[in-house]
Amino acid sequence: MVSVGQHENIEILSYGEVEEVSGYVGNFKVKVRKRARYVNEDLCTGCGLCQEKCPAKNILSEFDAGIGTRKAIYMPFAQAVPRVPVIDTENCIWFQKGKCGACQKLCPRGAVDFEQEDEVVELDVGTIIVATGFDLFDPIRAPEYGYDRLDNVLTSLEFERMINAAGPTGGKVLLKDGREPERVAILHCIGSRDERYNVYCSRVCCMWSLKFAHLVKEVTDAQIYELYIDMRSFGKGYEEFYKRLLKEGVIFIRGKGAEVTDVVEGPEEEGKLIVKCEDTLLGQLRRIPVDMVILSTGLEPRRDAVEVAHTFGLSRSADGFFLEKHPKLAPVETASDGVFIAGACQGPKDIPDTVAQAGAAAVVALGMMDKGRVALEPSIAQVNVERCSGCGECVMACPYSAIALVQGHAQVEETACKGCGTCVGHCLSRAITLLHFTDEQLVAEMRGALRLVEVA
Amino acid sequence: MAYTYYPGCSQEVSTKAYNLSTWAVAGALGLELVELDDWNCCGTSPSYSLRSLSTFALNARNLGLAERHSPGCDLVTICNGCFGIMDKTNRRLAEDAELRERVGEALAVIDLEYRGSVRVRHLLEVLVNDLGQETIQEKVTHPLEGLQVAPYLGCAFSRPSGIDDAEFPTALGDLLSWIGADVVDYPLRASCCGGILMMSDKKEVALKLVHNLLADAVRRGASCLATACPLCHLNVEAYQGQVNARFGTDFSLPVLFFTQLLGVSLGLGREELGLGTELVSAAALLAPHMT
Ligand SMILES: Cc1cc2nc3c(=O)[nH]c(=O)nc-3n(C[C@H](O)[C@H](O)[C@H](O)COP(=O)(O)OP(=O)(O)OC[C@H]3O[C@@H](n4cnc5c(N)ncnc54)[C@H](O)[C@@H]3O)c2cc1C
Numbered sequence: 001m002v003s004v005g006q007h008e009n010i011e012i013l014s015y016g017e018v019e020e021v022s023g024y025v026g027n028f029k030v031k032v033r034k035r036a037r038y039v040n041e042d043l044c045t046g047c048g049l050c051q052e053k054c055p056a057k058n059i060l061s062e063f064d065a066g067i068g069t070r071k072a073i074y075m076p077f078a079q080a081v082p083r084v085p086v087i088d089t090e091n092c093i094w095f096q097k098g099k100c101g102a103c104q105k106l107c108p109r110g111a112v113d114f115e116q117e118d119e120v121v122e123l124d125v126g127t128i129i130v131a132t133g134f135d136l137f138d139p140i141r142a143p144e145y146g147y148d149r150l151d152n153v154l155t156s157l158e159f160e161r162m163i164n165a166a167g168p169t170g171g172k173v174l175l176k177d178g179r180e181p182e183r184v185a186i187l188h189c190i191g192s193r194d195e196r197y198n199v200y201c202s203r204v205c206c207m208w209s210l211k212f213a214h215l216v217k218e219v220t221d222a223q224i225y226e227l228y229i230d231m232r233s234f235g236k237g238y239e240e241f242y243k244r245l246l247k248e249g250v251i252f253i254r255g256k257g258a259e260v261t262d263v264v265e266g267p268e269e270e271g272k273l274i275v276k277c278e279d280t281l282l283g284q285l286r287r288i289p290v291d292m293v294i295l296s297t298g299l300e301p302r303r304d305a306v307e308v309a310h311t312f313g314l315s316r317s318a319d320g321f322f323l324e325k326h327p328k329l330a331p332v333e334t335a336s337d338g339v340f341i342a343g344a345c346q347g348p349k350d351i352p353d354t355v356a357q358a359g360a361a362a363v364v365a366l367g368m369m370d371k372g373r374v375a376l377e378p379s380i381a382q383v384n385v386e387r388c389s390g391c392g393e394c395v396m397a398c399p400y401s402a403i404a405l406v407q408g409h410a411q412v413e414e415t416a417c418k419g420c421g422t423c424v425g426h427c428l429s430r431a432i433t434l435l436h437f438t439d440e441q442l443v444a445e446m447r448g449a450l451r452l453v454e455v456a
Numbered sequence: 457m458a459y460t461y462y463p464g465c466s467q468e469v470s471t472k473a474y475n476l477s478t479w480a481v482a483g484a485l486g487l488e489l490v491e492l493d494d495w496n497c498c499g500t501s502p503s504y505s506l507r508s509l510s511t512f513a514l515n516a517r518n519l520g521l522a523e524r525h526s527p528g529c530d531l532v533t534i535c536n537g538c539f540g541i542m543d544k545t546n547r548r549l550a551e552d553a554e555l556r557e558r559v560g561e562a563l564a565v566i567d568l569e570y571r572g573s574v575r576v577r578h579l580l581e582v583l584v585n586d587l588g589q590e591t592i593q594e595k596v597t598h599p600l601e602g603l604q605v606a607p608y609l610g611c612a613f614s615r616p617s618g619i620d621d622a623e624f625p626t627a628l629g630d631l632l633s634w635i636g637a638d639v640v641d642y643p644l645r646a647s648c649c650g651g652i653l654m655m656s657d658k659k660e661v662a663l664k665l666v667h668n669l670l671a672d673a674v675r676r677g678a679s680c681l682a683t684a685c686p687l688c689h690l691n692v693e694a695y696q697g698q699v700n701a702r703f704g705t706d707f708s709l710p711v712l713f714f715t716q717l718l719g720v721s722l723g724l725g726r727e728e729l730g731l732g733t734e735l736v737s738a739a740a741l742l743a744p745h746m747t
Pocket of ligand 1: 016017018131132133134136156157160204208211302308342343344345349350351352354
């Protein structure tokens with residue numbers, strides 16, 4: 001990330017969001033809202049003094065998935081690029097009460113600027129790569145697993161932060177009361193492969209669950225249970241890793257965790273979390289008392305995928321992820337020419353696959369720009385200006401925003417037109433024809449097809 | 457808005473208090489119930505398992521009568537069993553043309569038809585969703601402050617109807633908290649009471665389930681259980697003695713219909729609510745809340 005930040009041809013607009021995209025391949029106009037972070041990027045050196053002195057503390061950190069805390073002025077995480085903090089105005093004493101201002105007073109560079117406002121930047125770009133990633137399934141939606149109700153039931157991301165040496169516990173695996181767990185259960189497929197939520201496999205979770213087991217083993221003596229539907233160790237070296245964990249003494253139970261409860265049925269269950277499941281290899285219902293449960297929550301399309309798809313003219317597949325133009329032949333292209341997708345926004349995938357796809361998207365985008373021209377579809381819409389009344393019906397109807405009214409007449413942007421013919425059907429004055437699919441051609445074709453043939 | 461009311465057989469015999477308290481509470485809350493004329497048994501789950509076609513016909517008769525007598529009105533029931541089977545009848549008839557035809561033939565014999573327009577509801581869900589918190593709280597005169605209630609809904613309230621979260625329904629706890637009760641966090645709220653297994657050769661299974669329900673309620677400090685189904689109610693109340701004998705426990709936990717607790721909070725009297733007919737007396741427990 002640091003080298004991206006330093007690259008002379010790359011400008012990072014962090015804390016920014018694309019609000020509007022217009023134009024077409026080679027000529028996109030993109031409006032980006034750069035949110036006010038209330039710290040001047042040019043002046044700030046990232047020394048961190050403001051963050052250290054800020055009195056508004058114990059705010060749950062988003063980066064630490066809520067198991068660590070941050071201040072009201074904070075750097076999202078230690079390696080953040082750019083190394084510039086942001087003020088969370090909802091928790092900042094200055095913004096809420098008009099008092100404090102400690103960060104501003106103490107900043108040696110005078111970089112804190114409470115008056116800063118959002119800035120809208122307009123960019124002219126030739127191609128766009130969307131790589132907006134995923135959201136994690138929120139296990140509150142599956143209350144049977146006790147998340148948010150029972151202590152020591154964690155999501156995968158919470159655990160990921162806990163096990164991280166730079167995380168809030170310094171990499172120690174700890175229960176709420178500060179003890180180390182003696183038994184840990186990792187439940188696969190929470191929110192994935194489940195008719196109630198997402199039917200698809202989230203693909204990454206089997207492997208991160210194995211990784212978790214391995215990491216817990218490294219720092220504790222805990223007994224670990226992995227409850228899985230079936231193991232999907234699909235990638236290079238992955239099956240070998242699974243084998244290794246089998247040897248490390250992790251207990252694998254083939255059966256999806258059905259419930260996590262604190263309803264005890266015997267003295268050995270007192271004070272424990274009980275994981276209920278059907279062990280399909282034993283053919284038995286089991287109750288497994290543990291101290292900690294990690295829910296391997298699946299990957300989902302981001303909450304705002306609908307809006308983002310709309311902004312960039314993307315389609316989505318039935319699962320809600322962005323849709324590629326063709327699963328094999330055009331995996332990073334989309335229905336909108338010049339707009340590419342990469343990473344988990346296209347579907348659940350791990351880092352190696354994400355990096356591969358990102359590389360592909362970059363190369364295709366660069367190749368397109370390098371050529372400097374694009375091949376057009378032969379069958380595109382053409383407007384007969386004499387006939388066009390300028391009513392604008394076609395402009396509204398075009399799914400690719402390829403038509404505009406210019407000087408009172410419809411004008412087709414040839415690079416954006418996909419030749420779908422929607423405008424032709426909508427035109428009240430019959431002023432639009434689709435090249436190679438003209439009325440005359442279609443009628444002739446029908447005549448031919450419906451011709452009576454004498455059969456001898 | 458009026459509702460067609462279907463009490464179900466149990467409410468005429470073993471759990472009259474549920475029926476009584478339903479009428480009393482509906483009156484006090486201004487919920488207009490019109491009892492379905494000439495209703496018949498829903499067949500219950502045993503008949504459904506053995507003869508589903510005749511069970512669907514039985515239920516279609518009730519639904520057909522409701523459609524004829526009070527078109528446009530929802531049909532409200534207070535029993536999870538009746539609710540489940542009637543709801544299922546509605547769904548199956550809507551999706552299965554062949555079934556529709558066969559049930560239609562059966563109804564034709566008594567000059568009845570059912571076009572599928574009646575929505576089946578559970579009273580609890582009607583109170584929570586149609587009346588809502590404000591309307592109910594306005595009428596509460598005797599909030600159940602300090603009463604530790606475990607909300608026990610049983611398995612068939614939210615499954616498969618989908619009227620509440622299937623695994624962790626909240627309607628009963630919500631209602632009880634609106635009327636001032638201290639609602640005990642009760643994870644077994646949608647667990648099975650054993651149902652009709654209690655009356656079968658698998659009684660052991662049912663006793664174990666009831667034992668778990670009681671043990672966890674007591675452990676979490678409940679001084680009574682609130683129920684929304686006559687069969688659950690019967691199992692967790694009437695079998696406490698057998699559970700004690702089997703597991704060496706000494707449970708003596710009052711079990712009350714949610715309508716009875718609601719009635720108490722609305723200031724209604726013992727008789728109207730069928731109080732005093734419990735097998736484990738709730739008199740002492742409710743005394744501080746009754747005038
Ligand atoms: C708990 C857990 C453990 C994992 N462990 C591993 C592992 O060990 N190995 C492995 O290979 N993979 C692992 N993964 C998977 C890995 O996280 C993903 O493969 C990877 O993050 C996908 O990268 P991405 O860039 O597509 O999406 P993301 O990493 O989600 O990045 C998307 C970025 O886009 C930003 N964004 C979103 N919307 C907008 C918008 N509208 N405007 C501007 N920015 C936006 C987001 O803020 C985010 O920074 C794990 C995942 C989880 C949840």
